[in-house]
Amino acid sequence: MTTFDLTDDTVVVVIGSGAGGGTLSNELAQKGVKVVCLEAGQWLDYTEDFVNDEWTMFGRLTWQDKRTSSGTWQVAKDFPELPAWICKTVGGTTTHWAGVSIRFQEHEFRTKTVYGNIPGANLLDWPLGLNDLAPFYDRAEDKLGVTRTHGIPGLPGNNNFKVMEAGARKLGYKSVHTGYMAINSEPRNGRTSCRQLGFCLQGCRMGAKWSTLHTEIPEAEATSNFELRPNAQVLKIEHSLTGKITAVVYDDGNGNLQRQKARVVCVAGNSIESPRLLLNSASNLFPDGLANSSGQVGQNYMRHTSGAVFGVFEKPVNMYRGTTMAGIIEDEATHDPSRGFVGGYELETVSLGLPFYISFLDPSNWGKEVSWFIDRFDCTAAMSIIGEDMPQMSNRISLHPKHKDQFGLPVPNVHYDDHENDSAMREHAYKQGARIYEAIGAIKVKRAAPLPATHNMGTNRMSAQPQEGVVNKWGQCHDVDNLFVSDGSQFTTGGTENPTLTIVALAIRQAEYLSNQLKKNNI
Amino acid sequence: MSKSGFNRRQFLETSGRTVVGGVATTSVAAMIAPGGAWAAGLTTLDEPTADVLLRVCRVMFPHDKLGDDPYRTCVGGLDMKAAKDDALAKQMKDGAAALDNGGRKFLKKDEAAQVKALTAIEDTPFFKTIHGHVIVALYNNPKVWGHFGYEGPSFPLGGYLERGFDDIDWLPEV
Numbered sequence: 001m002t003t004f005d006l007t008d009d010t011v012v013v014v015i016g017s018g019a020g021g022g023t024l025s026n027e028l029a030q031k032g033v034k035v036v037c038l039e040a041g042q043w044l045d046y047t048e049d050f051v052n053d054e055w056t057m058f059g060r061l062t063w064q065d066k067r068t069s070s071g072t073w074q075v076a077k078d079f080p081e082l083p084a085w086i087c088k089t090v091g092g093t094t095t096h097w098a099g100v101s102i103r104f105q106e107h108e109f110r111t112k113t114v115y116g117n118i119p120g121a122n123l124l125d126w127p128l129g130l131n132d133l134a135p136f137y138d139r140a141e142d143k144l145g146v147t148r149t150h151g152i153p154g155l156p157g158n159n160n161f162k163v164m165e166a167g168a169r170k171l172g173y174k175s176v177h178t179g180y181m182a183i184n185s186e187p188r189n190g191r192t193s194c195r196q197l198g199f200c201l202q203g204c205r206m207g208a209k210w211s212t213l214h215t216e217i218p219e220a221e222a223t224s225n226f227e228l229r230p231n232a233q234v235l236k237i238e239h240s241l242t243g244k245i246t247a248v249v250y251d252d253g254n255g256n257l258q259r260q261k262a263r264v265v266c267v268a269g270n271s272i273e274s275p276r277l278l279l280n281s282a283s284n285l286f287p288d289g290l291a292n293s294s295g296q297v298g299q300n301y302m303r304h305t306s307g308a309v310f311g312v313f314e315k316p317v318n319m320y321r322g323t324t325m326a327g328i329i330e331d332e333a334t335h336d337p338s339r340g341f342v343g344g345y346e347l348e349t350v351s352l353g354l355p356f357y358i359s360f361l362d363p364s365n366w367g368k369e370v371s372w373f374i375d376r377f378d379c380t381a382a383m384s385i386i387g388e389d390m391p392q393m394s395n396r397i398s399l400h401p402k403h404k405d406q407f408g409l410p411v412p413n414v415h416y417d418d419h420e421n422d423s424a425m426r427e428h429a430y431k432q433g434a435r436i437y438e439a440i441g442a443i444k445v446k447r448a449a450p451l452p453a454t455h456n457m458g459t460n461r462m463s464a465q466p467q468e469g470v471v472n473k474w475g476q477c478h479d480v481d482n483l484f485v486s487d488g489s490q491f492t493t494g495g496t497e498n499p500t501l502t503i504v505a506l507a508i509r510q511a512e513y514l515s516n517q518l519k520k521n522n523i
Numbered sequence: 524m525s526k527s528g529f530n531r532r533q534f535l536e537t538s539g540r541t542v543v544g545g546v547a548t549t550s551v552a553a554m555i556a557p558g559g560a561w562a563a564g565l566t567t568l569d570e571p572t573a574d575v576l577l578r579v580c581r582v583m584f585p586h587d588k589l590g591d592d593p594y595r596t597c598v599g600g601l602d603m604k605a606a607k608d609d610a611l612a613k614q615m616k617d618g619a620a621a622l623d624n625g626g627r628k629f630l631k632k633d634e635a636a637q638v639k640a641l642t643a644i645e646d647t648p649f650f651k652t653i654h655g656h657v658i659v660a661l662y663n664n665p666k667v668w669g670h671f672g673y674e675g676p677s678f679p680l681g682g683y684l685e686r687g688f689d690d691i692d693w694l695p696e697v
Contacts, residue, residue, distance in 0.1 A: 051676065051678075052675070052676030052677055052678050052679075053676060055659070055663055156688075156689060157689060158683075158688045158689050159687075159688065159689060159690065159691040162689065162691050162694055163691065163694065165697070166694045166695060166697050169697035170695075170697060194682075194684075195681060195682030195683075195684045196682045196683040196684040196688040197677045197678055197682040197683065198677055198682075198683065199676075199677070199678075205678045206678075206682075315693045316672065316691075317691060318672065318674075318687065318690075318691075320673065320674075321674075321677075321683040321686075321687060321688040322683050322688035322689070353673060353675075354662050354667075354668055354671055354673035355659070355662050355663040357662075358584075358658055358662045359658060359659070359662075363658070366583045366584065366641075366645075366654055367582075367583070367584075367585075367638065368585055368638075370584065371584050371585050371586055374584070374586070374662070374671060375586060375588070375671065377671040377672060377673060378671060378672025378673070379672075440694060440695055441695075
């Protein structure tokens, strides 16, 4: 294994090993750039440590360091200390993600122009468009092995999908299929194919689902340009008197602080930890936090307008059998303001095992009504709502004034209020979801509130103008040339689509830019 | 009936970081004699308290298809937590006793009256502690899964590819 010295100031330090950091690390290493990847979580062997048990894997994968929440959103009531369901492990949230891989639509890169003035929303056009990203989407889909792209067949539909599909067809929906999934429908590039285990969200025990844990990371390690350091939580990014990044300070997992020097630092800790790290790295030169002259670091936090619909039938569905999220209705994903809101949403199958079913169906309730639903667990189908939510300046990650983490640093507070557009969209989606199940004979339908989000976006957003965002169209900080943001926190707006494919496409694109800049000695 | 609160603590209890909670359910189940009283199991809670808690657990999540054993397992888990937490032990004892106030025993009330009594205390720490525990301990017990048609881990059986992932046969033609 290659190792780099702590004093080696020629390396690129990548913070995080998930969809953004893991992909960027590998792309850079393949181009001959020396990379040290610092991952806060531990390394797990998916062939041994991944088990088909919801609570056990929640414990092994999830970022459980203290966080607080505020705002009027339901999550702050149901899960006050778990505002997001994201991971702290090598591979990041690509261990837990469902595998849904969809390109943004053209208009979703220019929502300020297309949606117009939406009071309360801090909309902004991306500084790039679908045309700029299309070639990188192409490479991302090939890398991930996305079904229904590159000639890869779709996954077979499971019971939960067939129920949703039947109802959707009755309603006249046209674009209904088993999705664009980074889960192999047939063996490809050394990855095996799906055996319909279920438990996609618990880490794929087959390795059929793309995760940087068993793709990008080992590929990078096979070069001599890459070192992964697990259990290395970065606490601060340091800079010189002239404001150039020089090093990062991290806890090495044994309670020792280490300082890794760096030529460039790329932050990919997801949309809560990335802005938190910039804010915690405040200095005399950057009193409001690193790269925060715009004041936008931590702001515009987006989590997708979400929710779930459960349909109870007289006969068995057994929704938990098979791929968790291989089923989609795309018809509502368009921008059609006649529905009473801007932007669109997808309906995607979702399934839960019994232990999580009760915890997410109605987490604060009790009594006969809840038991009635649990008694019919096997006769239940489920779908989730995933829609574009409005960026708002007041929805933000901030440093908690009192609570400190195990390293003595302020914990992040996640504040979120639904925008009225979000609420109108969710109401529309709840109604359509219910109609789908009722069209084929559901005896009862239940709405479930949003869960802690796995889609977290926007808190270091891209902008053409430095005063409107944190990074430029390459993910490079406006204020600091050798500091990059490489995760979903770059998103200017959230789109309707599950974010991972776009994170990967941006990381591939950023690797090209960054390696060229290094070659030209521009950084 | 709402707002008993479910937070990260309950997640953590089952995460393998602590001994008690969902992880311990099978061992607790083994400790408590099936179908019997508490003779083999209780370490900290007294029997009258445990009897009230047993009923509280069932009224909270009533399932006719379940016997008392899974609910006893829940109480066993609370007992194990109480063994390491004096404040929790006191909370359980005092809370159970309070349900008997007014001279009419909680256990002698009919179910509707028991629901009413619990509704009146659903915002108390006593109720929330039990709710947060039971919501995990009752349903994360592999012994109850079969009663609800849940099959548990599938990897050891090769997944569902040849075992009915798409076997639904009652949907209308579309």
